[in-house]
Amino acid sequence: MQLNTLDWSIIAAFFIVSLGIGLYASRNSGDSTKEFFLSGRNMPWWLLGVSMVATTFSADTPNLVTDIVRNNGVAGNWAWWAFLLTGMLTVFVYARLWRRSGVLTDLEFYELRYSGKPARFLRQFRAIYLGVFFNVMIMATVCLAGIKIAGVLLGLNAVTTVLMVSVVTVIYSALGGFKGVVITDFVQFTFAMIGAVWAAVYIVAMPEIGGLDALFAHPVVSGKLDIIPKFDDPAVYVPLLVVPLAVQWWSVWYPGAEPGGGGYVAQRMLAAKNERHAVGATLLFNAFHYALRPWPWILIALASIVVFPDIASLQAAFPDIDPGTVKDDLAYPAMLSYLPSGLLGLVIASLIAALMSTLSTHLNWGSSYIVNDWYQRFIKPEASEKELVNVGRISTVVLMVLSAILALALSNALQAFNILLQIGAGTGLIFILRWFWWRINAWTEVAGMAASFVIALSFLFYKIFAQLPTPDTDPKTFFAGWELSLRNKFVTSPTLPHLEGWEQLLIGVGLTTVIWIAVTFLTRPTDAATLQEFYLKIHPGGPGWGPVAASIPAERTVPLSEPLSLRIAAVFIGAIAIYSVLFATGFYLYGNLTATLISSIFAVGGILFLWYNRAKL
Structure with a gap:
């Protein structure tokens, strides 16, 4: 070619x-960090x-x-x-x-x-x-x-x-x-x-x-x-x-x-x-x-x-x-x-x-x-x-x-994709809850990050040990096993049970979640003044900020709590609409017109819901 x-x-x-x-x-990017990294927020x-x-x-x-x-x-x-x-x-x-x-x-x-x-x-x-x-x-x-x-x-x-x-x-x-x-x-x-x-x-x-x-x-x-x-x-x-x-x-x-x-x-x-x-x-x-x-x-x-x-x-x-x-x-x-x-x-x-x-x-x-x-x-x-x-x-x-x-x-590429997934396993819920639950603190994130990394590293070593021969009196034989394990991309042997990638993910998520929840309740919460300022600036809404909202002095303006029910509904209806477009395209390519029509109806319904509620969202 x-x-x-x-x-x-x-x-x-x-x-x-x-x-x-x-x-x-x-021409303007060097004026300031705000311009260089955010283009002036405009x-x-x-x-x-x-x-x-x-x-x-x-x-x-x-x-x-x-x-x-x-x-x-x-x-x-x-x-x-x-x-x-x-x-x-x-x-x-x-x-x-x-x-x-x-x-x-x-x-x-x-x-x-x-x-x-x-x-x-x-x-x-x-x-x-x-x-x-x-x-x-x-x-x-x-x-x-x-x-x-x-x-x-x-x-x-x-x-x-x-x-x-x-x-x-x-x-x-x-x-x-x-x-x-x-x-x-x-x-x-x-x-x-x-x-x-x-x-x-x-x-x-x-x-x-x-x-x-x-x-x-x-x-x-x-x-x-x-x-x-x-x-x-x-x-x-x-x-x-x-x-x-x-x-x-x-x-x-x-x-x-x-x-x-x-x-x-x-x-x-x-x-x-x-x-x-x-x-x-x-x-x-x-x-x-x-x-x-x-x-x-x-x-x-x-x-x-x-x-x-x-x-x-x-x-x-x-x-x-x-x-x-x-x-x-x-x-x-x-x-x-x-x-x-x-x-x-x-x-x-x-x-x-x-x-x-x-x-x-x-x-x-x-x-x-x-x-x-x-x-x-x-x-x-x-x-x-x-x-x-x-x-x-x-x-x-x-x-x-x-x-x-x-x-x-x-x-x-798939090798790197799976590595990144495993390293981040179990930390996602922290990033979701930190906006809506006052009790999440800095130690929560430290614990989640450390636990997910250590667990991912443990699985890597587990793959190595799963292929090693039993140590014997001949050091050359034992270390040859290490070399063979690395060279063969950690193909598991009967010496240890094999864990699929999704099983490792579930174990990692479960262990990491237990660890960061425990650390959250065992450590002191974020300073009350910081929580109050965050609530007043962001006003995220939801019941998770109830204690903080109640602690704010009466002379300070407390923002109205924004209802989350419509937004949560929009999350799933919007997802269904986009998935339906994805499916409709695939079924059309496959020549399945009935499935194409059904998927298209779901897509249109979801889009109409989002359009009708656009002002509230």
Whole structure:
């Protein structure tokens, strides 16, 4: 496969446009940290919503979906579809609260909600833990996807790929700040969606596939089409559907789907013109993220099963790629290698766009933590705005370098996805309740964070020990077992019981929840004055603030409690509407017109409910 002049021209034009936007936005981005990280809190809902969805549309996302579909079928996507419930909770409950808080970053929230040294520790620690370590892990998975795509489609090695993408992304992110990121996201999302849809249409029509009917009738594909898994085998429907919908969505902290909002989603809500724009942005994000984007990726993933039925066939087709990185997620870029000139250039540009939009957001978001919640708050409070912006630009470069290095150590997107889920297991409920229950304190979050991390680490070691031989008198034999365990990716042996990923998740959630609840009641609550000020500023409503509201002196104005019943109803009705659009699209592609009609009716009903109550919501 060779790219011609047209392909390279399209790719070059995309890079030039991205750099041009960065230069344009750099005119005001260096004026202050508020401008560099939030664009002056004056961004419209539609631009912020598209920016959110562009960020989650990373180059590793179609690879991840392909990995899921090849292993667990279409229904396997409930591992991330379930997070729509989290997203709708943010839309109708938390978006207005975040915008009302007026903080620069979501970590600043800690010293608004909690008090004393624990609050300061939590803010400082999370600034480094999330802004650097966790953030670097996420960006590394994005870079890994870029490495695989460039290896298949461009024949580039890992180092060359990372250098090319990193340099351009760092330049426009460091120059243009948040405004440059958001405007570039809009352009990149347009590129990415056109490329994904066009590629899916072409690939499905290839002679090797033969169109939709032939694809869905193929023996290796027909068993993977269920949108909702069949309920005849608990070993299938429990991990694929029950656990994500019953536990995962509210219990797990995952970037872009944080319970209670947070991360770069919170950053965009905080940058909105007002509360209504914050709500509109998050609603647009969830509708696009779950209803608009998945099917082009799913179709290509299903087609890849026909062309590359197993990993051996992928390795045979691309012998020059490191065998350690040839996993099921490689099938997505492998299918794109069949695209013709012109379309190939557009699709490659779209994937570069998806990759860069995610990287730029995480770079700006991570540097905002380093600057606002670490450097300015704890290192140099008297720093000038110019100095703070310069620290933000330097940290942008450092984060990119660390991410590039880590990317070379990962092997597949699903591996990283599962690691991130397990690390955040059990902490999600804290982020939901801290807005509506006064008793949650800083030690609650410290305990939840520490417990989930230790438990995730314990499961990692459990996998290693599950394969070790019994120690004997020959040290060489014992340590050879360690080497074998690591080399074979922790394939469990009969020496210890095997735990599936969903079982580990449930255990992690249960243990972490018990620990943080116990710590909550064993430690002192947040200072009364801090709780009162938080209630007066945010007025979250709900019975969980009853004692605090009653303690506020009569001379101070106590805001009216806002009813939550309508908003909670909107969460689930809105989720049903978006799921119905997702289902209707899938059933239409499958040729099931009856199911399409039923799904469409539910979608229209949900949309009408939200429209009728829009003023109250």
